[in-house]
Amino acid sequence: MTSPAPLAVVLVSGGLDSMVSAARAREDGFRVLALSIDYNQRHQVELAAARRIATMLGAERHIVLPLDLSAFGGSALTADIDVPKDGIGTEDGGGIPVTYVPARNTIFLSLALGWGEAMGARDLYIGVNALDYSGYPDCRPEFIAEFEKLAELATKAGVEGHPFKIHAPLQDMTKADIVREAARLGLDAGVSWSCYDPAPGSVHCGQCDSCRLRSKGFEDAGLPDPTVYAA
Amino acid sequence: MTSPAPLAVVLVSGGLDSMVSAARAREDGFRVLALSIDYNQRHQVELAAARRIATMLGAERHIVLPLDLSAFGGSALTADIDVPKDGIGTEDGGGIPVTYVPARNTIFLSLALGWGEAMGARDLYIGVNALDYSGYPDCRPEFIAEFEKLAELATKAGVEGHPFKIHAPLQDMTKADIVREAARLGLDAGVSWSCYDPAPGSVHCGQCDSCRLRSKGFEDAGLPDPTVYAA
Numbered sequence: 001m002t003s004p005a006p007l008a009v010v011l012v013s014g015g016l017d018s019m020v021s022a023a024r025a026r027e028d029g030f031r032v033l034a035l036s037i038d039y040n041q042r043h044q045v046e047l048a049a050a051r052r053i054a055t056m057l058g059a060e061r062h063i064v065l066p067l068d069l070s071a072f073g074g075s076a077l078t079a080d081i082d083v084p085k086d087g088i089g090t091e092d093g094g095g096i097p098v099t100y101v102p103a104r105n106t107i108f109l110s111l112a113l114g115w116g117e118a119m120g121a122r123d124l125y126i127g128v129n130a131l132d133y134s135g136y137p138d139c140r141p142e143f144i145a146e147f148e149k150l151a152e153l154a155t156k157a158g159v160e161g162h163p164f165k166i167h168a169p170l171q172d173m174t175k176a177d178i179v180r181e182a183a184r185l186g187l188d189a190g191v192s193w194s195c196y197d198p199a200p201g202s203v204h205c206g207q208c209d210s211c212r213l214r215s216k217g218f219e220d221a222g223l224p225d226p227t228v229y230a231a
Numbered sequence: 232m233t234s235p236a237p238l239a240v241v242l243v244s245g246g247l248d249s250m251v252s253a254a255r256a257r258e259d260g261f262r263v264l265a266l267s268i269d270y271n272q273r274h275q276v277e278l279a280a281a282r283r284i285a286t287m288l289g290a291e292r293h294i295v296l297p298l299d300l301s302a303f304g305g306s307a308l309t310a311d312i313d314v315p316k317d318g319i320g321t322e323d324g325g326g327i328p329v330t331y332v333p334a335r336n337t338i339f340l341s342l343a344l345g346w347g348e349a350m351g352a353r354d355l356y357i358g359v360n361a362l363d364y365s366g367y368p369d370c371r372p373e374f375i376a377e378f379e380k381l382a383e384l385a386t387k388a389g390v391e392g393h394p395f396k397i398h399a400p401l402q403d404m405t406k407a408d409i410v411r412e413a414a415r416l417g418l419d420a421g422v423s424w425s426c427y428d429p430a431p432g433s434v435h436c437g438q439c440d441s442c443r444l445r446s447k448g449f450e451d452a453g454l455p456d457p458t459v460y461a462a
Contacts, residue, residue, distance in 0.1 A: 063302050063303075065298075065299065065302060066297070066299070067296075067298055068296070068297070069345065071294050071296060071346075072294075072345050072346040072349045072350075073349050073350075101345075102344070102345045102346075102347075102348035102349045102386065102387070103341055103342075103344040103345035103348055103382075103385055103386060104345070105385070106341040106344060106345070106381065106382075106385045107338070107341040107342060107344075107345055110334055110337040110338040110341040111334075111338060113333070113334040113337060113338075114300065114303050114332075114333045114334035114335070114337070114338055115302075115303040115333075116333075117333035117334055118303045118304050118333045119303075119304075137384065137385060137386055137387055137389065137390045138384075138385045138386070140384070142384055143381075143384045143385055146377075146380060146381045146384050146385075147381060149377060150337065150374075150377045150378060150381050151334075151337075153368065153369075153371070153373055153374045153377050154334055154336070154337045154368060154369045154374055154377075155333065155334060155368055155369070156333070156368055158368065159368045
């Protein structure tokens with residue numbers, strides 16, 4: 001009799017990156033516990049994509065956890081600030097994009113840690129990548145490494161000698177690399193959702209940062225883009 | 232013209248410890264942003280206490296954020312596990328109590344960090360203390376220090392050279408010390424709520440860990456206990 005495969009909590013936003021991250025967790029031999037956060041994001045349609053991804057990858061369980069970060073304000077993704085449509089938008093024309101959600105990945109990884117500990121999982125997956133961490137502080141490799149240290153101190157499991165591993169398998173990938181990786185893993189990229197500011201009919205707007213990066217990723221990878229863009 | 236006092240986000244559970252922690256933030260010269268988490272705890276009555284405390288201390292704002300951690304399971308405080316009534320309960324008679332909520336303080340501090348960053352606050356307060364950290368890993372001083380490091384890496388504010396300070400003013404206090412500190416600060420301890428498993432009529436049960444510690448704290452401090460206990 002073989003013991004069942006170990007569990008991993010995978011943060012699944014519904015985007016292409018998290019879809020590939022989840023597929024990597026499965027490839028690494030884990031049973032997937034998919035965790036999505038309904039943080040009252042403008043782009044609620046991405047949660048529908050998260051559900052499709054969890055089903056497609058045969059996730060053991062999928063929790064969509066409501067957590068209304070718009071109560072805090074401070075981001076174009078949750079507050080009434082326009083999502084930029086003319087290139088990566090920052091407050092001052094450089095630095096960190098206005099679509100940055102304060103402490104988002106710290107919050108999301110903490111929640112993954114809580115569920116992971118409760119379920120006896122010791123592995124957490126997050127789909128941050130090289131492109132993200134050029135703009136968002138909580139996507140950088142040093143942040144991920146530091147969170148792993150914190151997780152060991154923070155938990156009963158860590159204290160008892162079963163520390164957590166934070167996997168960021170896309171860490172050094174560009175969007176084109178991720179598009180190629182999706183193809184290698186046999187994933188239908190059309191199932192995922194990237195747009196920050198969906199056009200009517202739940203179509204990718206084609207103009208926000210996220211749509212631009214997605215579209216350019218397929219172009220750079222030289223692979224067909226299954227996405228329908230409004231413009 | 233003087234500039235307004237700086238803001239601090241204070242985690243206010245509604246318990247005695249968080250009440251004293253919040254009063255210390257005020258004494259330290261901060262305007263208080265009170266944050267309470269409605270995590271579907273058995274003891275919802277503590278949220279009413281949190282509201283009274285925020286009002287009593289003249290908090291600038293108070294957010295009660297719903298976050299249903301019972302979806303994760305794994306704790307007597309959120310799941311269908313009996314709250315121990317015969318002394319500090321642990322799974323194996325030693326170590327970490329069953330009332331431990333996996334990664335709770337990591338999750339709560341992350342949320343405080345997110346709100347703090349959005350509001351331009353650089354100071355976060357949490358009421359952990361010596362008694363807590365003998366049992367809960369995420370109450371230990373080394374955990375608090377590590378979270379402060381993470382906060383610097385995790386945020387736009389940290390990256391831009393405005394790191395966060397995590398205040399744990401009760402860190403080295405016993406419950407008796409905290410009771411005395413409440414008296415020194417002129418606080419009505421009767422406003423706070425400690426019981427994990429309230430008796431009918433929203434009365435402290437008098438038997439759970441938290442009631443025992445509260446009651447003993449007043450006894451050890453030699454101060455009158457305003458709490459009404461069922462037993």
